[in-house]
Amino acid sequence: MQPRTLFDKLWDAHVVVPETDAAPATLYVDLHLVHEVTSPQAFAELDARGLSVRRPERTKATLDHSTPTLPAGADGRLPYASADAQAQVEALRRNAAKHAIELFDFDGGERGIVHVVGPELGLTLPGTTIVCGDSHTATHGAFGALAFGIGTSEVAHVLATQCLLQRKPKSLAITVEGEFGPGVGAKDLILHVIGVIGVNGGTGHVIEYRGSAIRALSMEQRMTVCNMSIEAGARAGLVAPDEITFDYLARTPRAPRGDAFARAVAHWRSFAGDPGARHDAEVRIDARDVRPTVTWGTHPGQVAAIDARIPPAADADTAKARDYMGWSEGAAVAGRAVDVVFVGSCTNARIGDLREVARVLRDRRVHPRVRMLVVPGSERVKRAAEDEGIDRIVRAAGAEWREPGCSMCIAMNGDLVAAGQLAVSTSNRNFEGRQGKGARTVLASPLTAAVCAVTGEITDPRAFLSTEAA
Amino acid sequence: MSTPASSSPARDAVRFSWRSVVLPQRNIDTDQIIPARFLTTTERHGLGRHAFADWRTRADGSPNPDFPFGRAENAGAAILVAGRNFGCGSSREHAPWALADLGLRAIVSSEIADIFRSNALKNGLLPIVLDDTIVDELLARPGLELVVDIAACTLALPDGRTFAFPLDAFARTCLLEGVDTLGYLLRQDAAITAYESRLPAHEESTHAR
Numbered sequence: 257m258q259p260r261t262l263f264d265k266l267w268d269a270h271v272v273v274p275e276t277d278a279a280p281a282t283l284y285v286d287l288h289l290v291h292e293v294t295s296p297q298a299f300a301e302l303d304a305r306g307l308s309v310r311r312p313e314r315t316k317a318t319l320d321h322s323t324p325t326l327p328a329g330a331d332g333r334l335p336y337a338s339a340d341a342q343a344q345v346e347a348l349r350r351n352a353a354k355h356a357i358e359l360f361d362f363d364g365g366e367r368g369i370v371h372v373v374g375p376e377l378g379l380t381l382p383g384t385t386i387v388c389g390d391s392h393t394a395t396h397g398a399f400g401a402l403a404f405g406i407g408t409s410e411v412a413h414v415l416a417t418q419c420l421l422q423r424k425p426k427s428l429a430i431t432v433e434g435e436f437g438p439g440v441g442a443k444d445l446i447l448h449v450i451g452v453i454g455v456n457g458g459t460g461h462v463i464e465y466r467g468s469a470i471r472a473l474s475m476e477q478r479m480t481v482c483n484m485s486i487e488a489g490a491r492a493g494l495v496a497p498d499e500i501t502f503d504y505l506a507r508t509p510r511a512p513r514g515d516a517f518a519r520a521v522a523h524w525r526s527f528a529g530d531p532g533a534r535h536d537a538e539v540r541i542d543a544r545d546v547r548p549t550v551t552w553g554t555h556p557g558q559v560a561a562i563d564a565r566i567p568p569a570a571d572a573d574t575a576k577a578r579d580y581m582g583w584s585e586g587a588a589v590a591g592r593a594v595d596v597v598f599v600g601s602c603t604n605a606r607i608g609d610l611r612e613v614a615r616v617l618r619d620r621r622v623h624p625r626v627r628m629l630v631v632p633g634s635e636r637v638k639r640a641a642e643d644e645g646i647d648r649i650v651r652a653a654g655a656e657w658r659e660p661g662c663s664m665c666i667a668m669n670g671d672l673v674a675a676g677q678l679a680v681s682t683s684n685r686n687f688e689g690r691q692g693k694g695a696r697t698v699l700a701s702p703l704t705a706a707v708c709a710v711t712g713e714i715t716d717p718r719a720f721l722s723t724e725a726a
Numbered sequence: 727m728s729t730p731a732s733s734s735p736a737r738d739a740v741r742f743s744w745r746s747v748v749l750p751q752r753n754i755d756t757d758q759i760i761p762a763r764f765l766t767t768t769e770r771h772g773l774g775r776h777a778f779a780d781w782r783t784r785a786d787g788s789p790n791p792d793f794p795f796g797r798a799e800n801a802g803a804a805i806l807v808a809g810r811n812f813g814c815g816s817s818r819e820h821a822p823w824a825l826a827d828l829g830l831r832a833i834v835s836s837e838i839a840d841i842f843r844s845n846a847l848k849n850g851l852l853p854i855v856l857d858d859t860i861v862d863e864l865l866a867r868p869g870l871e872l873v874v875d876i877a878a879c880t881l882a883l884p885d886g887r888t889f890a891f892p893l894d895a896f897a898r899t900c901l902l903e904g905v906d907t908l909g910y911l912l913r914q915d916a917a918i919t920a921y922e923s924r925l926p927a928h929e930e931s932t933h934a935r
């Protein structure tokens with residue numbers, strides 16, 4: 257047999273009916289994740305056709321996008337942003353109950369952002385296919401799972417048949433060798449990668465991240481990298497599973513136990529690219545070239561190293577982005593005043609991210625100009641952080657410690673950045689209006705974001721780290 | 727609103743004359759097509775009034791003169807020509823729902839994002855990818871009557887120049903014959919059941935709960 261890539265193996269293992277010129281492949285879906293925003297119309301389609309959910313136990317639902325991040329009031333009611341938002345949550349409750357789908361609801365202690373919950377519970381397994389009506393499903397690829405976002409029509413397909421019609425995408429290898437410098441992490445790497453290949457550099461492809469710098473990343477950091485594959489236009493991101501993956505899974509509540517775990521690991525090990533397997537394209541990145549990186553524009557490919565200047569506007573689109581963001585030509589990125597700092601989202605709201613933020617905030621104060629929100633990715637992350645006292649550090653610094661959810665990443669639950677304000681955010685999209693109409697977003701790592709919160713301006717975290725060491 | 731280019735009824739379902747409306751920006755993401763604050767709906771209809779909500783008005787609330795939809799000369803336009811990498815970002819199917827609700831039947835760009843393209847096809851919105859040079863020409867000349875032939879996968883300009891665009895054979899069949907893709911998948915039940923008998927045991931135990 258020809259040597260196969262990790263992606264080839266994942267694809268082959270899930271083909272129910274092979275693809276032909278006339279028809280796409282029928283691909284089996286091992287795990288279907290559902291949230292309240294992209295599912296109601298799919299359940300309605302099932303109802304209209306009198307269909308049931310084929311594999312309810314392989315469908316897991318959570319509430320994250322429309323949910324408030326402030327706790328219930330004295331009357332026990334959650335402060336929903338609108339009646340529609342509440343209706344959407346109630347619709348998912350009804351649909352989950354009707355079809356016997358497990359829902360991570362407010363009272364269960366396991367609710368959170370869909371791409372945080374799947375991995376931490378051990379539902380996300382190597383060698384599987386995972387889909388969700390959400391483009392950041394790519395996150396789960398960090399475990400060596402083929403995971404990608406789908407539309408609501410396809411959500412109905414998967415609910416009813418556990419399958420999808422798919423043409424096989426191409427494969428792009430991104431090889432990162434070497435060691436990162438101080439103050440540089442997974443978020444800086446993926447922003448740098450998108451800057452190199454562009455926001456459409458991955459279109460039509462699945463990306464496999466590999467090389468010594470990727471192998472050295474923790475599972476959480478690999479998730480941060482895979483999460484933003486979609487920001488380069490890719491369907492999915494992948495990292496081959498290894499000991500770091502298996503150790504992580506062994507500590508999750510739902511992964512197999514005992515002998516079953518050992519057998520599962522043997523199966524998972526087979527999901528690695530064969531020597532000599534061919535990718536359709538390859539990009540090589542030297543980890544030493546990656547500096548702390550932020551976005552300056554209105555898409556995630558408009559990035560700059562934090563010690564750089566705003567590039568000259570080459571065309572009308574870049575000039576428009578620069579004007580929207582309120583930069584003057586040639587301005588230094590560092591030093592710009594910051595109004596809001598948001599730590600959260602499926603990119604960077606896991607416990608490791610919050611620890612990094614707490615390390616900066618400990619015994620310091622958020623700058624008086626800045627409103628800082630820290631939103632844990634899930635109930636489990638929140639509890640773990642509170643056990644370590646991270647909530648107290650955050651509050652003592654003058655930042656807000658919130659309930660889990662997508663929050664200001666998508667700004668549909670009432671957590672908004674005001675028009676014209678500049679937000680430094682650990683989320684994944686800096687599109688116009690993403691964090692509120694007229695809001696200006698600078699994407700950054702949790703470390704950079706926390707440092708900016710303290711100084712009140714965009715700040716190179718390396719300068720901060722060096723004063724800390726002194 | 728769409729006028730058949732040919733009087734032959736048999737051709738009506740495959741050949742359309744559509745007037746173009748133009749948005750020259752590159753990387754128009756689905757947050758621009760329909761901002762997240764309109765996603766709290768549980769319906770798929772009536773989203774056209776929120777399409778490009780933040781581009782319709784200027785900061786002071788007055789109508790944005792550069793925004794083409796809603797202008798009288800664009801009433802009935804059914805083909806949107808846009809800059810490269812249209813539909814990037816969020817997978818929300820609300821984006822093609824909103825565009826179709828505006829009366830659009832096709833999107834022309836030199837690149838269309840993967841998930842958007844897939845979602846568009848499921849809603850009768852035809853994604854047409856053409857070379858930069860021709861897209862640039864179309865961007866510079868709004869209001870053209872363009873003839874799209876779905877069977878031949880071609881787009882013709884009023885001067886007769888005709889350009890082929892790629893269209894997956896299955897998607898083409900679905901558009902021409904109105905194939906119900908969910909019905910098509912449901913008919914594969916036997917193959918799906920056979921596949922399921924081979925699922926790894928450790929996955930069954932993880933998900934059984």
Ligand code: SF4
Pocket residue numbers: 320321369370371390392600601602603661662665666683684
């Ligand atoms: S945190 Fe943001 S990107 Fe992630 S699932 Fe929620 S809205 Fe989407």
